[in-house]
Amino acid sequence: MDIAELTQRMNDFVRSKGWYAPDSPRPQTPRNIATSISIEAAEVLEHFQWNGEIADRDALAGELADVALYLLQLASVSDIDLERAILDKLDVNYGRTWDE
Template structure:
């Protein structure tokens, strides 16, 4: 991922696509919206190749955002799972 971004010059100070946390978060959100477009007005995936590409885009932006903000995603996921283990989302019916 970093090799690709560097090869495009996007890590350079004068880049037209600066890879800042803000810009990466925006790009992540836009790519996630493109995932939703594949399910708009239908319940199944029509083009598996396009679907896979959109999911890959989301993952790549997430990985880059985590890396550029010094977040270890594996550790963050484990911590979140531990925290969620004790949460209750649905209260029992009265």
């Protein structure tokens, strides 16, 4: 499954919950979704709060999936081709100089 297919599956889910409706209690605005990415990323970090070992791989996988789904959603509502953005950023990074 590619990014476009994952995005479609995510859009289908959001639509099925009614979150695209104008009166939704979870408005799908870029700001709201960016906030949700930050919250979910903090939940990823919680897995490493007191030690560097992965204690619950399944729980960590679920949090990573949450971050990825919100990222797909933010790109979608912002009309950004995430696949193109990733490839462009990789090109930029290949040209960067990194500290040793």
